[in-house]
Amino acid sequence: MKPASFEYHRPASVAGAVRLLAELGEDVKALAGGQSLVPMMNFRLARPAHLVDIRRLPGLDHIQRDGDALRIGALVTHHAVETAALGPDFAVLSRAMRWVGHLPIRTRGTIGGSLAHGDPTAEWCLLATLLGAVIVAHGPDGVREIPAEEFFLGVFSTALEPDELIVEVVFPRPAPRAALTEFAERRGDFALVAAAVDLDTDRIVLGGVAAVPLALPPVSGECGYSDTRHSRVADAVRDTPEASAHYRRGLVRTLVARATAEAAA
Ligand SMILES: Cc1cc2nc3c(=O)[nH]c(=O)nc-3n(C[C@H](O)[C@H](O)[C@H](O)COP(=O)(O)OP(=O)(O)OC[C@H]3O[C@@H](n4cnc5c(N)ncnc54)[C@H](O)[C@@H]3O)c2cc1C
Structure with missing residues (x-):
């Protein structure tokens, strides 16, 4: 598959890139690694008329x-x-x-x-x-x-x-006791469900159960992954389209336990 035709721009500075984005309006996309944008263009899921290539902009690789x-x-x-x-x-x-x-x-x-x-x-x-x-x-x-x-x-x-x-x-701050783990159907695929845990803040964040990363903040008086937190997951996954909600809830329990063990180690 090939993308629809587009005009290619390669500004020399961040200010120049931003100026181009503003001038060219809604029909423009920045191009970085191209690992999401180019497949979308090839499948015609994105058809920007202009691409602003930012890959060689100085000062953004520290x-x-x-x-x-x-x-x-x-x-x-x-x-x-x-x-x-x-x-x-x-x-x-x-x-x-x-x-x-x-x-x-x-x-x-x-x-x-x-x-x-x-x-x-x-x-x-x-x-x-x-x-x-x-x-x-x-x-x-x-x-x-x-x-x-x-x-x-x-x-x-x-x-x-x-x-x-x-x-x-x-x-903003060190996270020496944090870990992320996930389950995907094939190696290299996006996760079906992912879990990230920070033991120092008692924060848990889940992917694959809601439209945005789902943060489960600490519950006062409880520590770790509790029934209170799991009921928030149950609410969030009820309407997920693929894989059954029951299956995802099971994955969440397993992955949070794995991420917690990795973070503690
Ligand atoms: C087979 C396959 C498997 C993948 N698996 C995973 C995975 O498991 N996990 C994962 O996280 N990703 C995965 N990816 C996606 C990959 O991580 C992409 O690199 C990433 O999503 C987009 O980064 P990019 O630099 O390639 O951005 P691009 O593809 O160049 O751009 C993506 C979008 O971001 C915009 N953009 C890019 N840079 C900027 C910027 N600095 N400011 C504003 N807008 C910007 C673009 O305009 C575009 O809309 C996978 C991709 C493929 C093809």
Whole structure:
């Protein structure tokens, strides 16, 4: 399959890219790793008239400690995070990358592209929600910071404006006792259900059970995965289209237990 024809643009700076996005209106898409956008264009699920190639923009490929925080540039690939020496504080990010597609996808796909795409089972969407990340977006009016809990609005829908570029993602605090695990029907597929756990904040985030990553905040007086939390999952999965809700609920229990064991280890 080939995409419909489009006009290709390659700006030299973030400001130039944002200017193009604003000028070209609704019919334009930024191109990063192309691992979601290009298949969608090939299947004619997306037919942008203009592509703004951001892959070579300078200044968006850093992985940098900033006090307690970790700052990751939007063009950093999944594989760069997988192989980075992040130390125990953020090792959860490296370990989680093994679940993202296959190696060729991980070497091209980017953190910014993954978050902008907004697939509710994508590992980056879960990790950003679990760890309270801040998504830094550059638009015509400057830079704004969007907390992950306000960023995901629905399946493939985010708070990002069409003329905004993600430039950086900030993970504000170490998460030495966090883990993500998942179940997919075939290796490399998107997860049917994914679970991420942070033992230090007692936060649990699930993918594959709702239109956005489902955060199960701590329940006062309870610790771990309780009946109260499971009833929230039961409500959320009742209307999921594929696989039975019963099956997904079973997966949730198993995966939360596995992620908890991995985080504790
Ligand atoms: C076979 C296969 C299996 C996969 N499995 C998984 C998986 O298990 N888990 C997973 O998470 N992903 C998976 N992916 C998707 C992969 O991770 C993509 O890399 C990712 O979803 C998109 O990143 P990208 O850099 O390729 O973005 P692109 O495909 O270039 O862009 C995706 C969308 O984001 C927008 N965009 C890109 N960068 C920015 C930016 N900086 N600011 C604003 N908008 C931007 C684009 O305009 C487009 O709408 C899979 C893909 C394939 C083909």
